[in-house]
Amino acid sequence: MSLVVPTMAEMMAKGEAPEYLFWVGCSGSFDDRAKKITKALVKILNETKVSFAVLGTEESCTGDPAKRAGNEFTFQMQAMMNIQVLDGYEVKKIVTACPHCFNTLKNEYPELGGNYDVIHHTQLIQELINQGKLTLKGGGTFKGKKITFHDPCYLGRANDVYEAPRALIEKLDAELVEMKRCKTNGLCCGAGGAQMFKEAEKGNKEINVERTEEALETSANIIATGCPFCNTMMTDGVKNFEKEDSVEVLDVAELIANAAEL
Amino acid sequence: MGQIIFAVLLAAGLGFFAWNVRKVRSNILLGRDVDRSDNKKERWKTMLLVAFGQQKMFARPIPALLHFAIYAAFVITQIELIEIFVDGLSGQHRIFRSSLGGFYTFMISFIEILSVAALIATVTFLARRNLLKVPRFNMKEMNGWPKMDGNMILFMEIVLVTCIFTMNGADEAAHKQLMGSSDPYYGFTISSLISPMFEGMSLESLHTLERIGWWGHIIMVFAFLNYLPYSKHFHIVLAFPNTYYSNLEKKGRFTNMESVTNEVKLMMDPTADPFAAPPEGAPEPQRFGAKDVTDLTWKNLLDSYTCTECGRCTSSCPANLTGKLLSPRKIMMDTRDRLVEVGDNKRKHGADYDDGKSLLGDYITEEELWACTSCNACVQECPVNIDPLSIIVDLRRYLVMEESKVPSELTGMLTNIENNGAPWQFSPTDRLNWANED
Numbered sequence A: 001m002s003l004v005v006p007t008m009a010e011m012m013a014k015g016e017a018p019e020y021l022f023w024v025g026c027s028g029s030f031d032d033r034a035k036k037i038t039k040a041l042v043k044i045l046n047e048t049k050v051s052f053a054v055l056g057t058e059e060s061c062t063g064d065p066a067k068r069a070g071n072e073f074t075f076q077m078q079a080m081m082n083i084q085v086l087d088g089y090e091v092k093k094i095v096t097a098c099p100h101c102f103n104t105l106k107n108e109y110p111e112l113g114g115n116y117d118v119i120h121h122t123q124l125i126q127e128l129i130n131q132g133k134l135t136l137k138g139g140g141t142f143k144g145k146k147i148t149f150h151d152p153c154y155l156g157r158a159n160d161v162y163e164a165p166r167a168l169i170e171k172l173d174a175e176l177v178e179m180k181r182c183k184t185n186g187l188c189c190g191a192g193g194a195q196m197f198k199e200a201e202k203g204n205k206e207i208n209v210e211r212t213e214e215a216l217e218t219s220a221n222i223i224a225t226g227c228p229f230c231n232t233m234m235t236d237g238v239k240n241f242e243k244e245d246s247v248e249v250l251d252v253a254e255l256i257a258n259a260a261e262l
Numbered sequence B: 001m002g003q004i005i006f007a008v009l010l011a012a013g014l015g016f017f018a019w020n021v022r023k024v025r026s027n028i029l030l031g032r033d034v035d036r037s038d039n040k041k042e043r044w045k046t047m048l049l050v051a052f053g054q055q056k057m058f059a060r061p062i063p064a065l066l067h068f069a070i071y072a073a074f075v076i077t078q079i080e081l082i083e084i085f086v087d088g089l090s091g092q093h094r095i096f097r098s099s100l101g102g103f104y105t106f107m108i109s110f111i112e113i114l115s116v117a118a119l120i121a122t123v124t125f126l127a128r129r130n131l132l133k134v135p136r137f138n139m140k141e142m143n144g145w146p147k148m149d150g151n152m153i154l155f156m157e158i159v160l161v162t163c164i165f166t167m168n169g170a171d172e173a174a175h176k177q178l179m180g181s182s183d184p185y186y187g188f189t190i191s192s193l194i195s196p197m198f199e200g201m202s203l204e205s206l207h208t209l210e211r212i213g214w215w216g217h218i219i220m221v222f223a224f225l226n227y228l229p230y231s232k233h234f235h236i237v238l239a240f241p242n243t244y245y246s247n248l249e250k251k252g253r254f255t256n257m258e259s260v261t262n263e264v265k266l267m268m269d270p271t272a273d274p275f276a277a278p279p280e281g282a283p284e285p286q287r288f289g290a291k292d293v294t295d296l297t298w299k300n301l302l303d304s305y306t307c308t309e310c311g312r313c314t315s316s317c318p319a320n321l322t323g324k325l326l327s328p329r330k331i332m333m334d335t336r337d338r339l340v341e342v343g344d345n346k347r348k349h350g351a352d353y354d355d356g357k358s359l360l361g362d363y364i365t366e367e368e369l370w371a372c373t374s375c376n377a378c379v380q381e382c383p384v385n386i387d388p389l390s391i392i393v394d395l396r397r398y399l400v401m402e403e404s405k406v407p408s409e410l411t412g413m414l415t416n417i418e419n420n421g422a423p424w425q426f427s428p429t430d431r432l433n434w435a436n437e438d
């Protein structure tokens, strides 16, 4: 099945306005692993006939890593440029698969004049399933498997979204197992606050190794998450323990797309 | 004679406390302004739950219960303290007893039982701090004064409770001798168990013993009161305003820098004159971010005085857990230490005095700041709603925007964002390529 990915510009040319803007984000656009998550989400959107469009080449970094690194100038330049584009298309609702984009668009753009209704993709998928628009045929290939969910900091503690991703995992034919530190106590993967883009300071362990160790202790077969950065960090962590043959790191959107046989 | 000594002690104790509180207040007001006057209902609710109800403590139930015992005993004892004050000033002994009757016995008994619970909790806490070696009480930043402070207050607590029981026990025994069988007991639950120990003593020595307990108690109360402003135990007062003024926004939302917004708007406005002089009388531009405590907000500074040094933040910090230098508790302790220093300097040498030191550099190093993942675990954990992350971010802002001191990999990331709209070196024209790949 080929993906249908309309852009805002195309929609506008046809005089149409989609319900959602899908904010893909830099990871989702450029990182090979994260692109798979992007495509899984598009498959779900296509299947459920959600009216959406992307900005395509008009999208630019939200400025999140610049703001976390302390460079408010770069952040605000990015934000104001993006707000101009978004307002140009009269965007009202935004869905994104990146908790960092989600947080920035939702919480930090309003003060600069950008007011949108922003939701995380796990929240949208939950809504689609609840409305009966998406059915999980047979629950996918997860029978007898254990799945643990790693809370992304910018989804969980930063925005109090803990239930949507878990509700989705519980719909699968699998067992959800929690790590020792989960939900409000969840341990960071180590990527936030612009750490993704630099080496860690001197210490005695990498944060993603510490977190992966905890995930492996649950003897889960799948580590699920809802953030492209967490995905990278946990994948590296699993490699560090040479467990990549027995433990997969997957985004909740990928799990659902799989279960819906998309 | 006793009444005069008491009155002098009372005046001195309260006076010195008031003087210290004013000092702390003026120190806190050295911070920049931030508006926390909105949403009063939500604020009261937060204060009731988090400070009064100690909601966040109960994430760790055992220490929470023990701590609650000390807290409850402390609050309820204030009733008995009123009586002691009246006694001290007027010489009237146990004035509430005749008017309250049976309820009085119940009340004092209740206080006594809570005091025993508090005593047990105190001894447990001392053991936990000194014998069990709980890691969060034994980190580097706890060496010296902070460690002593923690033990001292627990020790004072023990002395205090011992004094109360000496007082009530001796009083009970004396009462029995005096009144005989007509009214043999006060009947306070715990001290009636203690009083048999004093049975063989003369009335006079019982009275002396009672006074020793009484004076011991009241001296400890004044000592405690005036020790507070120098100690982490100030949290018993400041937890209330600090939770009231909590950040009620989503934790992921970092503050917007208004001053930057103005400049960015100018840059993006094609009609603006970039060389225009600032309007007459415009306030001097503030430094971007924070270099010293005076660049932080008053809420950050109130946070620092409220910190209980419990280390819950640090024990959940991913950077600290993996051996990095960063400890959010140390960030708070450094802020307070530096604030006390700056405040003292200003009082001694005048408001413009500069000692050449600053929070950033002399107290907190760049290495600590760059280890933070902005995960908000410290903010989540703090039982009194302190926000170490906002201090870390403001110090980073100063480093980056005023001094251009950025780790080199981050410079690359920032340049990429500015040049091609992504933190990596990809061309913006390739942004939609994923849609056509398989």
Ligand code: SF4
Pocket (backbone or CB within 6 Å): B313, B316, B317, B318, B319, B320, B326, B327, B328, B371, B372, B373, B374, B375, B376, B377, B378, B379, B388, B389, B392
């Ligand atoms: S926000 Fe920073 S200081 Fe606080 S717990 Fe996370 S890494 Fe540590």
Ligand code: SF4
Pocket (backbone or CB within 6 Å): B306, B307, B308, B309, B310, B311, B312, B313, B314, B328, B329, B332, B381, B382, B383, B384, B385, B386, B388
């Ligand atoms: S900031 Fe909060 S959690 Fe950290 S030591 Fe102080 S009181 Fe405890």
